[in-house]
Structures are given as C-alpha cells and as structure tokens.
Amino acid sequence: MNQRRENCEIPAATGHRGEPAGLHIGVIGGGQLGQMLGLAGVAMGHRFTFLDPGYEPPAASVGRHIQAELDDSEALERLSVECDVVTLEFENVPLASAELVARRNCLMPGPQALAVAQDRLEEKQFFEGLGLGLAPWVQVDSVNDIVQGIRHLGAPAILKTRRMGYDGKGQVRLADSSHAAHEGGPGNPGEAASAWEAIDGAPAVLEKMVDFEREVSIVAARSRTGEICFYPLATNLHRAGILWETTVGTGDPLQSAAEEAARLVLEKIDYIGVLAIEFFVQDGRLLVNEMAPRVHNSGHWSLGGARTSQFENHIRAILGWPLGDPSPAGWAAMLNLVGSLPDARAVLAVPGVSWHDYGKVPRPRRKLGHLTVTAAEPGELESRLDRLKSLVAPPDA
Numbered sequence: 001m002n003q004r005r006e007n008c009e010i011p012a013a014t015g016h017r018g019e020p021a022g023l024h025i026g027v028i029g030g031g032q033l034g035q036m037l038g039l040a041g042v043a044m045g046h047r048f049t050f051l052d053p054g055y056e057p058p059a060a061s062v063g064r065h066i067q068a069e070l071d072d073s074e075a076l077e078r079l080s081v082e083c084d085v086v087t088l089e090f091e092n093v094p095l096a097s098a099e100l101v102a103r104r105n106c107l108m109p110g111p112q113a114l115a116v117a118q119d120r121l122e123e124k125q126f127f128e129g130l131g132l133g134l135a136p137w138v139q140v141d142s143v144n145d146i147v148q149g150i151r152h153l154g155a156p157a158i159l160k161t162r163r164m165g166y167d168g169k170g171q172v173r174l175a176d177s178s179h180a181a182h183e184g185g186p187g188n189p190g191e192a193a194s195a196w197e198a199i200d201g202a203p204a205v206l207e208k209m210v211d212f213e214r215e216v217s218i219v220a221a222r223s224r225t226g227e228i229c230f231y232p233l234a235t236n237l238h239r240a241g242i243l244w245e246t247t248v249g250t251g252d253p254l255q256s257a258a259e260e261a262a263r264l265v266l267e268k269i270d271y272i273g274v275l276a277i278e279f280f281v282q283d284g285r286l287l288v289n290e291m292a293p294r295v296h297n298s299g300h301w302s303l304g305g306a307r308t309s310q311f312e313n314h315i316r317a318i319l320g321w322p323l324g325d326p327s328p329a330g331w332a333a334m335l336n337l338v339g340s341l342p343d344a345r346a347v348l349a350v351p352g353v354s355w356h357d358y359g360k361v362p363r364p365r366r367k368l369g370h371l372t373v374t375a376a377e378p379g380e381l382e383s384r385l386d387r388l389k390s391l392v393a394p395p396d397a
Contacts, residue, residue, distance in 0.1 A: 026079040037087070076100050227322065245336075347371060371392070
C-alpha cells in the first residue's frame with residue numbers, strides 16, 4: 001500500500017553556488033512537537049513553516065507561522081507549494097486536508113496512517129488484521145451495545161469514543177466498584193445510559209480493562225529508503241489519564257516482540273517518519289493499545305538521553321537521509337510538567353537533568369514542558385527521579 005503520491009521527489013539541498021543548503025519543511029500543526037521538530041531540523045540546516053490556527057503557538061519560535069484553520073484549503077495549498085516536503089506533528093489533522101496536501105506535495109506520514117490512527121475501530125481492525133494481540137473489545141453505536149458489551153466482556157470496562165480522545169478525554173469507565181454498587185452492577189441500563197450521555201452518543205468502542213503489569217511504548221523510525229530503527233522499549237506511568245513518567249534502559253525482554261509489531265505496522269502502510277505504538281503488558285505478553293503517527297511524548301527522553309533524538313530521526317526519515325543511532329547513552333527518564341512549572345533552579349540542581357519549556361500559558365492538565373534525566377546506572381536514575389518528583393507536581397495534583 002503506497003500512501004505517497006507517485007513521483008514524490010524531494011529536491012536536492014543545494015545553495016546558489018552548488019554548496020549544501022537546507023530544505024524548506026512544512027509542518028501541519030504548531031504545538032510543542034512541532035517546536036522540537038523545528039529545533040532539531042534548524043540545527044541540521046533546514047527551515048520551517050508551520051500551519052496552525054493558534055496565535056503564536058510554540059513552534060512559531062523556530063519558524064514561520066501560517067495562522068489558519070487546518071481545513072483552510074488556501075492555506076494548505078500555500079504550504080504545499082512553498083515547501084519542499086510536508087509532515088505533521090499530530091494525528092487529528094482532517095483527512096481531507098491531508099489528502100489535499102498529499103496530491104500537491106510529499107506528505108509524510110500520509111493520509112492512510114491518519115485514517116487508521118484517527119478511528120479506534122479502524123485501528124483495532126487494522127491491528128487484528130496483522131495478527132497482533134489486543135484487549136477484548138466490542139463496537140458501540142447505542143446504549144444497548146454498551147449493556148450487551150459489558151455482559152459479554154465482563155467488568156470493569158472502558159468506553160472510548162472512536163475519534164478525538166486523548167490524555168484521558170472521550171473515555172468513561174464502567175462498572176468499577178463504586179459505580180457498580182451505585183448503579184446495580186455490570187450491564188445495568190442506567191450505567192450504560194450515563195456513559196452514553198457522557199460521550200454525547202458518539203460512535204465508540206468498549207474495551208475490557210485488563211489487569212496489566214505495566215504500560216510500555218516503542219518509538220520507531222522508517223526512512224523513505226526503507227531503513228528502520230527502533231528506540232528501546234519505554235515503561236510509562238500515567239496519572240489522571242496523562243503521561244507522567246517514562247523510563248528506558250537496555251535489555252527489556254519484550255523489546256524484540258515490540259519491534260516486530262512495529263515493523264509489521266510500518267511496512268503494511270509504507271510508513272515514513274517516526275511512529276509510536278503503546279502496549280499493555282499482561283502475563284508477559286504485549287497487547288496493543290493504540291498507535292500515534294508522529295513523534296511521541298514517550299520518546300521525549302531521547303532529547304539528551306539517546307544518541308539521536310526522535311525529532312532528528314523524523315527529519316532524517318522524511319528526507320531519506322541515513323537514520324541516526326537510537327540507543328540510549330546510559331539510563332534515561334522523562335517527567336512531564338503539567339499544569340504548572342516547578343522552580344527551575346531547584347530542578348536543575350539535580351545532576352543529569354535537562355529542562356524543556358514549551359512557552360505555553362499555564363492551565364490545569366496542560367503539558368507545559370518536560371524534564372529529561374540521565375544516569376549511568378538504574379539505581380542512580382531512580383535516585384534522581386525521586387528528587388525530581390519531590391519538586392514536580394503530578395498531573396492530578
């Protein structure tokens with residue numbers, strides 16, 4: 001399956017005298033992921049234009065900003081014509097917008113990856129078609145589907161809208177102990193009706209909540225040339241539905257299985273760029289949760305923690321340049337800064353810490369930045385993380 005238009009060629013990067021020169025990269029979206037892509041690409045000699053509806057979004061600090069809605073055909077046309085290649089920094093780009101850009105320029109990743117990732121039903125069917133394991137689930141289009149789904153799957157379960165949910169949004173838990181006691185237990189029509197109302201009757205999927213040992217993710221990059229590299233499997237800790245902490249090391253026993261799952265996805269849709277896949281670990285095996293066709297929050301540790309960051313490798317991948325070494329330089333971790341920023345001086349007094357501020361106005365549950373911390377040994381990393389956690393408020397604080 002080819003998601004790119006035919007003859008999608010990127011011009012040679014040469015200056016007016018034939019010397020090497022950077023390319024003009026367009027990015028749909030201008031948030032912190034775009035900002036970090038821009039920082040990586042500018043250091044490689046490229047320049048950027050970001051299309052984003054916001055006023056002075058984070059990425060505007062590292063490139064030109066076209067302020068327009070993501071379905072503005074005139075702005076999309078301008079981005080397509082003026083840039084040498086176009087990529088994106090988040091998956092909820094309107095599919096019609098992605099298809100418009102793909103007809104006019106090289107868009108990587110392309111519309112097919114978005115079509116799969118934007119719809120949880122399509123995504124689950126895609127994973128099952130590849131033979132990957134998932135938590136038990138059913139499709140939901142009515143209150144009765146929820147009732148029957150709970151009776152089929154058992155409790156507890158989680159109802160997720162097919163589209164747009166992230167960081168715990170668009171999700172409702174059903175039949176946990178308090179809810180079941182109040183509403184009468186699994187499969188209760190009152191509980192189902194409340195959940196259906198909470199998601200405004202949107203098409204959804206109902207998933208059995210598995211008793212998992214940990215949540216992990218793999219970040220991978222695939223180049224235009226077909227070259228693939230994998231970052232080490234990351235262990236993730238969420239608080240209040242938001243990623244709070246990511247840690248990585250070496251020798252995870254599930255690394256090979258995660259790489260094989262990612263390779264199947266990358267090659268099936270001829271994916272170009274960085275892709276992340278999240279899993280639950282149950283009884284020592286991987287169950288796919290979801291994929292993100294972009295650079296990913298759980299890969300932020302690679303800024304200073306890996307020999308080549310996920311952001312640099314995304315730029316290399318879409319240009320067809322050789323991919324960089326994704327291996328960690330020791331042990332590394334990332335803490336998200338959510339809702340408010342801690343005291344920078346106190347944080348930076350902890351050895352091995354890097355500070356990343358996205359330049360956003362603080363508000364509850366908003367990701368304002370992140371910290372990366374590295375260490376030579378796992379015990380040393382844990383000690384440094386404990387010091388940081390005494391200084392940084394978690395998402396549910």
